[in-house]
Amino acid sequence: MIDLHLLRAEPESVMARLATRGVAREDIEALLALDVTHRELLQRQEQLRAEVKSLSKQVGEARKRQETALADELMTKSRDLGDAERVAAQEAEEVGQQVRHALLMIPNLPSSDAPIGASEDDNVIGEHWWPGKDAGQPVPEFSEAQRKPHWEIGEELGILDLERGSRIAGSMFPLFRGAGSRLLRALGAYALDAHSDAFEEVRPPTFALTETLLSTGHLPKFSDEAYLMERDDLWAIPTAEVPLTSMHRGEILSEDELPVRFTAQTACFRREAGAAGRDTRGLLRVHEFDKVELFAYCTPEQAESVHQDVLARAEQLLRDLGLYYRVLDLCTGDIGASSARTFDLEVYSPGVDRWLEVSSVSWFSDYQARRANVRYRSADGGSPRFVHTVNGSALAWARIWAVLVEQGRQDDGRVELPEVLAPYLGGRLTIEPKA
């Protein structure tokens, strides 16, 4: 969440920054009014409380001096004040809840570097990369064979069985088979290994508590997007970002151990409630997919370089896989609610003739850390400060799988896979057509 103290001190500038991502001025003003009321109620309650405590102490002293009458009188007085305090406390608590709830609904302040814009149409399209670019070769041209969509190739080769996936779990739950399944496993193992130099590998739980999703900002605002198991009050994680951000929830880290970096592959679950009927073909949009995530807690000073590092690592994977991709600098109107700055990586799918988002690399400033209460003590002492969090996909495998299969398709129908995967595929880089 945003810093309430900052909002009180500089309401105009905060409102102006939030306006760039479409937050209504009235919402903030309502919050500020609630906050004033809350503090007034709090002061009244605390004053009553202080009087009760002071009287109680006097009761004990009077008892010790055997002054029973005085003790009884003080007790009566204290009891009445105690009743009044309970009422005041309840009022303060109620308004406090409202303040907290309103605060949880407010998105992060966008970075001043993020391009200003209203929607995804205003995102800034940055660098494009393709195999051979560094050697001066032109943008790739794709053959007729490569223009076949992956769902057709998948069926043709028997490596993607969407029909049986639907039978098991309903539509948009893909089922990979044989070499297709193995390819998915290879991709995950490859990426985890690629980052083991700096990121500790983690295998977190797939389900998480409400508190855990509140910490990243996926709740309370976006509850429609996540699967909930009501009986046990557990949510299926939409990304490994969720469990990883809570790894050190409530802790105070020391500056010299930062940045703390984790990488994890998990299944990611998305209800896609608002997207019903859109992009439903093949693997374009699915309810469950595997993804390797890179995550870091860092100091505010480290944040920019850590953010750039995660972006560079995600890009390096795409380059090593030989994929044609572009970088998007998301505008204020399109970045996620918790993010201050986000770069998306999109891969070109020749079979579908579209750019597919396969990574989103975000810097959250202290927004998530404040919600998750993750702080650090700086080396030169002083009060704890909130850490910054950064994370990025590296990568979302379902769509990568789709593009690899399309791009690797030869005229005879074979699919050739990138060399870097050889160690993870037992050296078998070709998927042959069914006999």
Add this chain to the structure above:
RNA sequence: GGAGGGAUGGCAGAGCGGACGAAUGCACUGGUCUUGAAAACCAGCGUGGUGAAAGCCACCGAGGGUUCGAAUCCCUCUCCCUCCGCCA
């Protein structure tokens, strides 16, 4: 799932109705001493809220209750440990 034991500051660990935001030790920071270091000694050393400030308030796993007053008594829950049962 059953039976017992536990949860206190960075860590260890006392306290079990009033002077306890909390002893003590360790760790850490500053100082004295020393050529320097160690040792010793002295001092400091939790977090948050609110307030212009002094201060006040909250926090001893979480939530509720009893009481004039709760770390301390009662209830519920969570987590950890030991034993039993079941199980991939």
